[in-house]
Amino acid sequence: MLSATGRELLGRLAGADVSPDRVLALAQSLRQEYPAELVAAALTQQALRVAATAKFSRADQMLFTRSGLEQASSEQTARHAAGRFAGALIVADLCCGIGGNLTALADARPGGVTIGVDSDPASLGFARHNAAVLAPGARLGFACADVRTVRLNRVDAVFVDPARRDAKGRLPTGRYLPALQWCLDLTATVPRVGIKAAPGLRKELVPPGWEIEFVAVGRELKEAMLWSPDLARTQTTATVLPAGDTLTCADPAARSTAPAPAPPGEYLFDPNPAVTRAGLVTKLAGLLGAWQIDPMIAFLSANEPKFTPFARTLRVIESAPWHEKRFGARLRDLGIGTADIRRRGLAGDVAQIHRRLGLRGPGAAVIVLTRVSDRPWGLICVPVTPDGPAAPDAQAQGRPGLETDQG
Numbered sequence: 062m063l064s065a066t067g068r069e070l071l072g073r074l075a076g077a078d079v080s081p082d083r084v085l086a087l088a089q090s091l092r093q094e095y096p097a098e099l100v101a102a103a104l105t106q107q108a109l110r111v112a113a114t115a116k117f118s119r120a121d122q123m124l125f126t127r128s129g130l131e132q133a134s135s136e137q138t139a140r141h142a143a144g145r146f147a148g149a150l151i152v153a154d155l156c157c158g159i160g161g162n163l164t165a166l167a168d169a170r171p172g173g174v175t176i177g178v179d180s181d182p183a184s185l186g187f188a189r190h191n192a193a194v195l196a197p198g199a200r201l202g203f204a205c206a207d208v209r210t211v212r213l214n215r216v217d218a219v220f221v222d223p224a225r226r227d228a229k230g231r232l233p234t235g236r237y238l239p240a241l242q243w244c245l246d247l248t249a250t251v252p253r254v255g256i257k258a259a260p261g262l263r264k265e266l267v268p269p270g271w272e273i274e275f276v277a278v279g280r281e282l283k284e285a286m287l288w289s290p291d292l293a294r295t296q297t298t299a300t301v302l303p304a305g306d307t308l309t310c311a312d313p314a315a316r317s318t319a320p321a322p323a324p325p326g327e328y329l330f331d332p333n334p335a336v337t338r339a340g341l342v343t344k345l346a347g348l349l350g351a352w353q354i355d356p357m358i359a360f361l362s363a364n365e366p367k368f369t370p371f372a373r374t375l376r377v378i379e380s381a382p383w384h385e386k387r388f389g390a391r392l393r394d395l396g397i398g399t400a401d402i403r404r405r406g407l408a409g410d411v412a413q414i415h416r417r418l419g420l421r422g423p424g425a426a427v428i429v430l431t432r433v434s435d436r437p438w439g440l441i442c443v444p445v446t447p448d449g450p451a452a453p454d455a456q457a458q459g460r461p462g463l464e465t466d467q468g
């Protein structure tokens with residue numbers, strides 16, 4: 062793909078429909094002019110570019126391997142992480158893959174030097190191409206090597222995004238290549254280290270003095286960033302992109318200023334998953350002047366509407382101990398035909414409950430199945446924004462019966 066003919070062929074495929082029912086005919090005609098292998102690679106590349114638009118605004122100019130794209134940081138999360146390296150002159154991106162983070166690191170530091178290292182030659186070649194396209198003029202270096210063998214003595218800071226899969230597929234949860242401990246130990250050579258880890262990372266693995274930052278894009282939890290003491294700003298952070306709002310806590314064990322837990326009032330707040338994972342629900346409660354509906358449940362409540370980037374605001378229409386038949390009847394009375402069911406702290410098959418509720422009507426609602434003072438509790442709610450009622454959750458529209466259980 063990096064050859065002149067490869068580029069020419071890719072140029073011809075720009076915007077082409079490479080969906081399964083079109084691709085055979087297209088391949089046949091292109092094989093009249095180009096070698097079959099090149100045609101197959103270019104068609105794959107075009108399909109990857111289409112898929113990559115979910116992560117990159119200029120995907121149509123980039124090159125991908127399939128697993129490189131799957132593992133790449135999106136432009137939004139990469140740009141956010143790169144912000145921490147603003148003052149570093151020479152940054153090494155260890156395990157740079159196809160360069161999602163590398164290009165953001167180079168772009169964020171005009172005049173800085175960014176060095177990409179990866180053991181996979183195809184990924185590295187594409188990282189070089191992608192960085193040249195997306196961060197033109199950046200000072201870049203590349204090394205195809207096992208990161209554990211590279212010397213880092215002239216480097217000011219390191220970003221490392223260890224793989225969560227090997228040649229055979231996904232690694233067991235919590236395993237990384239290279240190992241997380243190796244990444245943490247990088248501070249012995251370079252004090253400024255940022256590690257991208259899975260959002261499910263066990264917090265007890267984070268050494269004292271390091272910051273753990275949970276990053277969500279909208280309400281989707283994407284990653285946990287670990288910042289070494291020289292890059293840390295606090296102990297725990299929840300960040301919500303694209304705006305980059307951050308909720309921080311220097312001492313998660315500190316006493317909360319939130320009111321004591323109590324049953325739900327007129328509004329319910331559904332914290333962003335980054336807040337929940339960061340253990341900052343009581344901190345958010347204190348900021349909102351809201352209370353937890355149960356000490357073990359990550360739903361907050363208040364009698365006035367409040368709006369924050371860290372939670373979704375829901376107006377409560379019905380709040381009562383959960384009784385499936387009574388809730389079904391009430392939902393039918395309200396004409397609720399579309400429901401986004403949120404289950405938290407209660408067992409039960411949401412798809413079956415959804416079916417048994419027998420919903421019909423033009424309305425949409427969020428149904429919350431949870432626990433209050435250790436009793437199964439149900440709420441019928443509608444999302445609200447500062448401007449009035451919110452559009453129903455896009456996810457719920459096409460997929461009623463959505464289930465979450467975030468503790």
Ligand SMILES: C[S@@+](CC[C@H](N)C(=O)[O-])C[C@H]1O[C@@H](n2cnc3c(N)ncnc32)[C@H](O)[C@@H]1O
Pocket residue numbers: 129132133134135155156157158159160161162163178179180181184206207208209222223224225238239
């Ligand atoms: C999660 S991906 C990196 C994605 C990258 N940050 C991006 O945004 O495009 C992990 C990469 O680590 C590389 N890798 C794993 N173990 C390695 C090692 N010991 N040395 C060098 N690279 C390694 C893999 O080849 C893979 O490209």
